[in-house]
Amino acid sequence: MSAIVITVDGDRLEARAGMTVAAALIAADRPVLRRSPRAGAPRGVHCGMGHCFECLVTIDGTPGRRACLVEVRDGMAVETGR
């Protein structure tokens, strides 16, 4: 896989083309993706296949994207809600 660069909360992160945003974040040891609605507790990837909506992040300005389904692209900007 070729190396590409994304930004996560402003930090540069190297990822391999084809991997999901969730995998890129986990590989970079950044498992906290957002806070839960009522308790404000940290949340991360749970089901990994698009049905639990726990891994919602903002990707290139669009909120509510599932990190486990979207594959990284060079220059992609990811903002977590952590």
Added chain:
Amino acid sequence: MSTPGISFAGKISPAKAGDPAREAQVERLSCDVCIVGAGAAGLSAAHAAATSGASVIVLDAFPRPGGQYYMQPPAEASASISGNPQVTAGATLIAEAERAGVRILSGREVWGVFPGGDLAGGRVPGRGVPAADFAEGVAGSNGFTLHAAGEDGAVRVTARSIIVATGAHDRVVPFPGWTLPGVMTPGAGQRLAKLSGTPPGRRTLIAGSGAFLLPVAASILKAGGQLAAVLEANDRPLAAAAIVARNPLIWREFARLAWPLWRARVPWYRGGMVVAALGDDRVRAAVIAPLDGRGTPDLTRTFEIGDIDALLVGYGFRPHIELTAAVGCAHDFDEAAGGWHCRVDPATAATTVPGVYAAGETGGIAGARPARLSGRIAGLAAAESLGFSDTSPERRRLVARRRGPAAFATALNRHFAPPRGLAAAITDDTVMCRCEDVTAGEVRAALADGADDAFGSKLWTRAGMGLCQGRVCGFGLASLIAADRDLDPEEVGFNTPRLPLRPVKLSTMQAALKE
């Protein structure tokens, strides 16, 4: 950093120029048979229906077809990921379907289904079609309209028949700390390792029950992850070995998966379950309790497994029944089939709603081999009922061929049934519904207040009302309610999904429903 309440919705930002127009584009297509799900069952169904002469469209949520068992890594993936036999077999299945003329639309999640299509002179779907129309058979005579949206655009498909092959998801049960980042399902670990070549953590503990834990462990090792241990709740390994021994078809696969674990000397515990995950902002350790003869964790004899950053816990699978429930098909409860599943006629894979078929795990958990066979049965039967070739002799043979592997799956499912006393680990402050942050204490209070079942607890507490529509918490809630009210899980029922089945932009919905 965080703003509780709107954390994931984020800021309201002005729409970029050009965006609304693009989103409002809804491609309109029609076909004889529309299949939802491009996994083992869906691909087999598609190939079968297309070779019978039917026009076939497959809608699938993921970027590439293959489902979970035949998961296809991205084109850029290294040879170590893409070179395994399951990937190769899946690629063959996809190529065969496409050669037969099947159109596979990836990256499209179905958010709605309505009775009536605009091809057979039927009613064009739009505003306010009552769900009851499905039950009355309106659907069967006039076809259906399916709406899907996603990365690759929105689509509205009118079809004379539909085959639901939406697969299954991990059966999870809440425990204190299960919302901590790093706590995932075995299925999540499998996808990370197999698709992205990334283990779920540096050091992972896999726990729960069922044969699936084995391939997950093997995938994580292959992706370069360490395994702290595998913890299987079931404590009768000889009985499991006897089931495997009676089924020579799977010996090879079993050996291929078990060998790397044996070589890596991964500790394999049995007879216990995870009763808590520990950590501040991510998982650091798991608390394990031994299970007694009735399948209840003994909370006085716990021990910890530390130095982990990933914890995968799952107790088999639950069928994905949203679509079949949304169109009003009858469902049955059988623990050995994964709980609630769609009722199907084995000879045709037909559901109780005319024109709607269910293939693979949607009709009960049985694994990839039976899923392929039931998919083929569904595809042939759906085409035949639309006037294409008579395939009843082949379907009879397929039904006979499916019997053995399906019985094997049922025996495994029964053997690896979730421990009866799972709910005993759920403390009052344990989150039950992850979407809405509803705790077990709130659910128990609702039960004491008169909420008798799954539906009642949803109305009282919002548990199951979030974006996942209860897919994640459904089993845990049912276990908790059953334990609290001394009911059978069947009596607790399940919550039928609401449209849209998945979040969809209003602009897309508006364009899709326009006549």
